[in-house]
Structure formats: C-alpha cells, structure tokens
Amino acid sequence: MQSTASYLWHTDDLLGQGATASVYKARNKKSGELVAVKVFNTASYLRPREVQEREFEVLRKLNHQNIVKLFAVEETGGSRQRVLVMEHCSGGSLLSVLESPENAFGLSEDEFLVVLRCVVAGVNHLRENGVVHRDIKPGNIMRLVGREGQSVYKLTDFGAARQLLDDEKFVSVYGTEEYLHPDMYERAVLRKPQQKTFGVTVDLWSIGVTLYHAATGSLPFVPYGGPRRNKEIMYRITTEKPSGAIAGTQRRENGPLEWSYALPVTCRLSMGLQGQLVPILANILEVEPAKCWGFDQFFAETSDILQRITVHVFSLSQAVLHHVYIHAHNTVAVFLEAVCEQTSVGPRQQEYFFEGHPCVLEPSVSAQHIAHTTASSPLTLFSAASETPKGLAFRDPALDIPKFIPKVDLQADYNAAKGMLGAGYQALRLARAMLHAQELMLRGLHWVVEVLQTTCRRTLEVTRTALLFLSSSLGTERPDSAAETPTPQELQGAAELRSRLRTLAEVLSRCSQNITETQASLSRLGAELAKRQAQVHADRSTQQIQCCLDKMNLIYKQFKKSRMSPGLGYNEEQIHKLDKVNFSHLAKRLLQVFQEDCVHKYQASLVTHGKWMREVHKTRNHLRLVGCSVAACNTEAQGAQESLSKILDQLLQDKAKGAQASPPSTAPHPSPAPQDLALHMQELCCEMKLVAFDLQDNNRIIERLGKVTSVPDA
Incomplete structure (x- = not known):
C-alpha cells in the first residue's frame, strides 16, 4: 500500500504506465472517493527542474470538462515523491x-x-x-x-x-x-x-x-x-x-x-x-x-460537422440507408440536393414516405421542419427512376479472420482469438444491418402499395360515378314524334352527340376494368409482402451469431488472463488446446450462419425487391395512363355539353320563329308542343351539365392524386 496525507492506493491497482510515471486507482481516506494518482519514477527526476514543474503548471491553468481535472499535488510519506491527484475516469482510455x-x-x-x-x-x-x-x-x-x-x-x-x-x-x-x-x-x-x-x-x-x-x-x-x-x-x-x-x-x-x-x-x-x-x-x-x-x-x-443535424433516408430503389448531414437553418432544397449527392436521384424525382404516409417536402421551408428520423424510422425515398438495388456494400468478415498456430503460444493465441472475435462482431453487425434493410425494403414497398391501392379506389369511384351519369343521360329518350319537328341538321348534331357520349362511356368502362385488374394485382403483391415480413420477423440468424460470440468471449477472456502468466501447467495446457479447437469451431459455425442464413437470404431479397420495384413502377405508370384517360373523358364531356347547349339554343330559336310565322294547324296525330320538346332537351342539357361538372371535379381529384401516382418529369 502507498499513501499521501489524503489518499491511499495499492500498487496492484495500476491504470497505466509511461516512461516517467505510473498511474494508480486510489481513494480519498475520508470520503472514499475514487481518484487517479500519478506517481513519478526516478527517471522523471533526471529531467531539468523546469520540465518537471511544467506539467503541474499546465494542469493548474486548465479547467475544462474535456480535460482531466487536477485535484491536488501531494507527496508520499516515505520517499516524498510528488503525486498528482486527478479525476478518475472509470471507462479507461x-x-x-x-x-x-x-x-x-x-x-x-x-x-x-x-x-x-x-x-x-x-x-x-x-x-x-x-x-x-x-x-x-x-x-x-x-x-x-x-x-x-x-x-x-x-x-x-x-x-x-x-x-x-x-x-x-x-x-x-x-x-x-x-x-x-x-x-x-x-x-x-x-x-x-x-x-x-x-x-x-x-x-x-x-x-x-x-x-x-x-x-x-x-x-x-x-x-x-x-x-x-x-x-x-x-x-x-x-x-x-x-x-x-x-x-x-x-x-x-x-x-x-x-x-x-x-x-x-x-x-x-x-x-x-x-x-x-x-x-x-x-x-x-x-x-x-x-x-x-x-x-x-x-x-x-x-x-x-458537429453543428449539423442528421436526417436518415432509406432509398427504396437502391435499398441503402443514408445519413444526410445538414444544418437546421438550411432549406429543404439544400437537403434535397444533399440527398441527390448521395443517391444520384434528382430533387424533382424524389418522393418521400414517413411512417406510412406520403411526405411532401416544400423546397423553400426550413430543414428543421423535416420529421425527426432515426435509423429505425427513416424517411423512405421513392425514386421515379427504376434501377437495380445495389444494397449494402461490405467486406466478407471471413477475409479478416486469422488462424491459430499449431503450437501453444499464449500471446499469439490471444492475438488470434482477438482477431477472430473482432471479425465475429463485424459479422453480427452486418447480419443485423442486412435484416434491418430487408425490413425497410418490405415496409417501404408496403406503404407504396397502400398508396396505390388508395389511388385505385378513388379513381374507380370517380370513374363509376361518371359512368352512372353518362348512362342516365344516354337512357333518356325523347318521343319519336318529336323527330318531325327538328331539322335534319339538328338530328345529325344530336346523333353525333349521342355517339360521342357512347364512346365516352366505353372508355370509362375500360378504365374501370383496368383499375379493377390493377387492384387485384396490388392485392397479390401486398399478400406477398406480408408473408415475407412475417418470415423476416421470424428470422433468428442474428441470435445464433450472438450465441456463438458469447461462447467465444468466455474463451477469449481466459486467453487474455493466461497470456499474463509465465506459462501453463500440463493440465492447463491441455485445456488451452481444447479451448483453441472449440474457439475455431465456434468461429466456423458463426461464419456459416452468416454466409448461408444472412448473406444468401439478403442477396435473394435484393433480387426479389428489384422485381417488385419494377412491378410497382409499371403499376404507377399504368395508373397515370388511366388518369390521363379519365381526364380526356372530362374534356370530351365538356365538349358534349357545349354542343348540346348549341343544339338546344338553335332549337328554341327555330321553334320561336315557327310559332310567329304560321298559326297552329290540326294534325291527324297530335305532336308534342314545341315547349315540351324544348323542355325535354333542356332536361337533357341539365343532365349533361351535371356530368361535365362532376367529371371536371373528378379530374381535379385525379390531378391531385397524380402528384403521388404519376411519374414526375425528369
């Protein structure tokens, strides 16, 4: 035991040793507080006096939370060696x-x-x-x-x-x-x-x-x-x-x-x-x-660097998790450019989801308004450009695993065990990263499919409503005898109008059928995603690797202890040899699980993910075409409404002139009065106006949906 007036320590409690001093863990005699004492050796006193005093002077001058604190300078009782009493850092160096x-x-x-x-x-x-x-x-x-x-x-x-x-x-x-x-x-x-x-x-x-x-x-x-x-x-x-x-x-x-x-x-x-x-x-x-x-x-x-915030972004197309470092005072536009630098996806092609919902990022607002992300809950980036997922870049840990030498060498065996264990921990981190990436891939695709399903439902509702109005208009028949009254030009215009309305109805009917088929395809994809998510959640490969590491750690600690001894007895040496064999078997088992259960499944998941991504892109493009078709129907409906208004106006003008030019005559078979025919045409016009207005409103809905479902311009 060694001591000063206020502190006590044992020479076995060595924390570190240098050329001129040794550092020990010590305690305050009164409070029991742990401290570190730096005891200078004989070599330190051979230095010039000003050099010896320099450390004391520097430490007295410094006072910062990231500088080890100097509590006191004392002397040992016997040799009267100078001792620096400093803050004890329990975490080592x-x-x-x-x-x-x-x-x-x-x-x-x-x-x-x-x-x-x-x-x-x-x-x-x-x-x-x-x-x-x-x-x-x-x-x-x-x-x-x-x-x-x-x-x-x-x-x-x-x-x-x-x-x-x-x-x-x-x-x-x-x-x-x-x-x-x-x-x-x-x-x-x-x-x-x-x-x-x-x-x-x-x-x-x-x-x-x-x-x-x-x-x-x-x-x-x-x-x-x-x-x-x-x-x-x-x-x-x-x-x-x-x-x-x-x-x-x-x-x-x-x-x-x-x-x-x-x-x-x-x-x-x-x-x-x-x-x-x-x-x-x-x-x-x-x-x-x-x-x-x-x-x-x-x-x-x-x-x-230290003042920047981190935004976690998972690129669904690349299947890679990115950490984007930006300043909180930057705009979202700066963030989008930073994402572009890491992903090569242009700002106009970037679409985001967060926690299952589309996330619209306005370029002009402050980046501090971006949702708080973590590695487990990142922004999911969906790119309009389809590409082959590249996935996680890594080096096979097997390349960094050393081998034991045949003979017993305590230091060499310790170094080899340490190298194997280090590679094992790297394999565990990679296995967890691969499993996490699969979860993010499946989760992000599930969100995209949900949005596409919602788009299908809304577009189908819009289309069916339009069909209902068109069917109602086409089913309204005016009396045959009314044909005697309109002119041939009016009859031709009405016939063309009805033909255009029928064409419009046929297009909408095909759109409805396409959307129904798309819904079925998305439902099948959703079922596959759910099945795959259950398989990923049930995966136990990382637990198997962790189990191997725990057993390897026990042997490693024994090797670490043994290397400090001058040698091993016969029995201890035999146990040491068996431990080397067991350690090697565990390392081999760990790598086998990593390669067969982790890497193989991960690479297969990337291939499947690429196929699903192509299917999703195809579906998005198809829905865009359907949206364009419905929008075109709206334009046609508006044109039909305008034509109908012209026919009605002309009919009313002709009937008014006819009533003034000749008195009414008695016909063998009564014909409908002009006001009745006009009333009927007026009703048809009103119905067509309703169709046009409804389709126009539906078109606005589709345009809003198009911001999510349509492919942005490059």
Whole structure:
C-alpha cells in the first residue's frame, strides 16, 4: 500500500504506465472517493527542474470538462515523491475502447461523434490557453461514463505539454512514434540530425492519426511488419504520401506503397459522415506546412460537422440507408440536393414516405421542419427512376479472420482469438444491418402499395360515378314524334352527340376494368409482402451469431488472463488446446450462419425487391395512363355539353320563329308542343351539365392524386 496525507492506493491497482510515471486507482481516506494518482519514477527526476514543474503548471491553468481535472499535488510519506491527484475516469482510455474486439473495425458513428466533439473542445481549450499537448493519442484520451451511460472523453497526460503560442516554435521532441509528425519522427525515432523547429500544428497531425484510428480501428500508416519493426518505411509512407491521401500501407515485404483517399469499406461510419470527415483528415495529415491547415480552419470545419443535424433516408430503389448531414437553418432544397449527392436521384424525382404516409417536402421551408428520423424510422425515398438495388456494400468478415498456430503460444493465441472475435462482431453487425434493410425494403414497398391501392379506389369511384351519369343521360329518350319537328341538321348534331357520349362511356368502362385488374394485382403483391415480413420477423440468424460470440468471449477472456502468466501447467495446457479447437469451431459455425442464413437470404431479397420495384413502377405508370384517360373523358364531356347547349339554343330559336310565322294547324296525330320538346332537351342539357361538372371535379381529384401516382418529369 502507498499513501499521501489524503489518499491511499495499492500498487496492484495500476491504470497505466509511461516512461516517467505510473498511474494508480486510489481513494480519498475520508470520503472514499475514487481518484487517479500519478506517481513519478526516478527517471522523471533526471529531467531539468523546469520540465518537471511544467506539467503541474499546465494542469493548474486548465479547467475544462474535456480535460482531466487536477485535484491536488501531494507527496508520499516515505520517499516524498510528488503525486498528482486527478479525476478518475472509470471507462479507461480511448485506446482500451479501441482494443476491445467489438471495436476492431472502429467506433460506431454515434460514439465517434462523441470522441470528435470532446477532442475538439479539449484541444480548443488548450489553444485558448496557449498550450501545445505534443502527445495526443488514444492512450491519452480518457473515457468517463456519465450517470446515464453516456461517454465523456477527456485529454490527459500533460507531461510533454508546454506553453506555446501559434507563431512560436520548439526544438525538443516528445510523443509516441505512431502518432508523431514526420519531421519529429525523423529526429526522435530515426535519430537523424536535423535543425528543424516545430510549431503547434504538430498536434494536428497527431489528432488526424487519432481520429483515423478511432474511425477504422487501425492506424493510417502501416509498413509491412508494423510501424515499430520497419521504421524507415514508416517514415517513407508519411513523407511520400500524395496530397489528399489519408492512409498508406505496404502489404508485402519490399512491396510498393499503396495509398488510400477514402476510409475502408469496413469502417462503421456512414458515407454521409465520411464525406464530411475525409477532407478534414486529408488537410491535417499534410507534411508540408504550406498545405496543412491551421487550428482556426480545423476548428471551423469540425464545428461545422458537429453543428449539423442528421436526417436518415432509406432509398427504396437502391435499398441503402443514408445519413444526410445538414444544418437546421438550411432549406429543404439544400437537403434535397444533399440527398441527390448521395443517391444520384434528382430533387424533382424524389418522393418521400414517413411512417406510412406520403411526405411532401416544400423546397423553400426550413430543414428543421423535416420529421425527426432515426435509423429505425427513416424517411423512405421513392425514386421515379427504376434501377437495380445495389444494397449494402461490405467486406466478407471471413477475409479478416486469422488462424491459430499449431503450437501453444499464449500471446499469439490471444492475438488470434482477438482477431477472430473482432471479425465475429463485424459479422453480427452486418447480419443485423442486412435484416434491418430487408425490413425497410418490405415496409417501404408496403406503404407504396397502400398508396396505390388508395389511388385505385378513388379513381374507380370517380370513374363509376361518371359512368352512372353518362348512362342516365344516354337512357333518356325523347318521343319519336318529336323527330318531325327538328331539322335534319339538328338530328345529325344530336346523333353525333349521342355517339360521342357512347364512346365516352366505353372508355370509362375500360378504365374501370383496368383499375379493377390493377387492384387485384396490388392485392397479390401486398399478400406477398406480408408473408415475407412475417418470415423476416421470424428470422433468428442474428441470435445464433450472438450465441456463438458469447461462447467465444468466455474463451477469449481466459486467453487474455493466461497470456499474463509465465506459462501453463500440463493440465492447463491441455485445456488451452481444447479451448483453441472449440474457439475455431465456434468461429466456423458463426461464419456459416452468416454466409448461408444472412448473406444468401439478403442477396435473394435484393433480387426479389428489384422485381417488385419494377412491378410497382409499371403499376404507377399504368395508373397515370388511366388518369390521363379519365381526364380526356372530362374534356370530351365538356365538349358534349357545349354542343348540346348549341343544339338546344338553335332549337328554341327555330321553334320561336315557327310559332310567329304560321298559326297552329290540326294534325291527324297530335305532336308534342314545341315547349315540351324544348323542355325535354333542356332536361337533357341539365343532365349533361351535371356530368361535365362532376367529371371536371373528378379530374381535379385525379390531378391531385397524380402528384403521388404519376411519374414526375425528369
């Protein structure tokens, strides 16, 4: 046990160890509060006095929620060693988070944004106080778990920090070699004499490497054999890196250097966030000072990301979930253009559904009025352009699974188990993403089918109402004797009118039949969708993968414990061998479930989804044609009404002239009075006006429906 006047700790409770100090978990003697104590070793006292005092001075000056707090500076009772008493972060370091198999391919998007926000805020506080850290890396970023389980990351270890303004330089070299700026690496690691001085922007290089590591789970610059084994190639990669590249690797011994300008496909960040992050990484991982950003631009660009809101959009045509990052003060038009950048679907071709209903987005309104979305409840984008669904892009986890070596090597076995487990967690995430994508595909198609069914019902109602009025008008017969009164021209006009009305009725009848057939087709598709949804909900492949992972985790923890021991006894070694066999079997079973039950079903669902999408597009286009036909009927009805009005007006004028020119005569068979014939024609005209007005109203309804059912202009 070790102690100061106020704190007590055991040397077994080691939290971390560096070249000049060790950090232990300690308790306040009075309150029992957990703290972290940094105890300096003998080597630290060999440094100049001003260097020893520097960390104390820097920590006393800083006060920020993303900087580990300094509570006190005390001395141990016996050796009178100086001890820094600091805030205890129960979540370990960012490095320990990244070394967990769950994060073998980087952090989740939400957690990465927390890291970005905290690191940017902490570094900004350093710059406001004229401090350069000089050793920023995941191991020096601590994680505090809040009361609600949220993560808070804090910068720590200011042993290399010093006061430095933006225009000042320094010559001393500190830091961890994988995260060092190349100029510092050349002198500190390669031991090459050079007279370069360094400025505050060396922290930006370290931040870039740290953010890449957090996003991908691996370092950006990796020579064959690793950074610590091939230092000359490591230096070559960082200094020869083309402008804009964010990573470089050497895959085989003496092989060529390969450059990357994007994050790997295994990265868990969405393409929307990657599109915002990659330019920042490219501009702070620049060796030449003239090309590298300064802190002002770095803070401006990262703050721009952190101030954006995320709108989740599932493209039904592509079968891909997109994360669209925009500012709340942007207009919907900006959002539509951002969607276009990610989906290649033009704003005029974008139609949206949300929670089962069409969602009309007015381009001129503020984006903050867009519905609140999540990955489980996104906006569903329906594009008028038909395309083959591309689905989720992924790398087969089997390609990243290492194998155990035959002999017992505790460290090698631990590393292999960790790699297998990491690939297993990646398979689980992919399996869940595939299952979720199938749910979104089926849900979105179900909504589209429901809207089309509603359109069919309304259009059918409109068509049948029009047919009823037309049938009523065509069934009205005037007395045969009235034919003696109208002129031949009037008779010809009436006959043409009736012919046009019959044609109109026939067209509407065919429309009614087509709509009925379309309804039946949509009902069959709806039944298939419901059946498939039930199958997806009953899928248990992810549970099977999780079960394998749970069993693998138990063995992995044992391997992690065993690697710390000097060796194993005979019985323990036999158990270790059996555990290796069981671990391999579980990994094989996990991959089998992933390939056969997840990937195979997902790929089949994409093919089926493409077929259903083509059917839906065909149905939409068919309904558009039907709507055009009904609209044409409306135009015909209006024309018929106008013609009927002219015939009636002419008939009334002729009868009025006839009554004035000659007195009435007695006919052998009485004929209907002119006023009776006029009355009959007037009734027919009124009925046709009703038909025209009703069809005109129906046409307006169809035009409104057309906004949803018709194919927009490209």
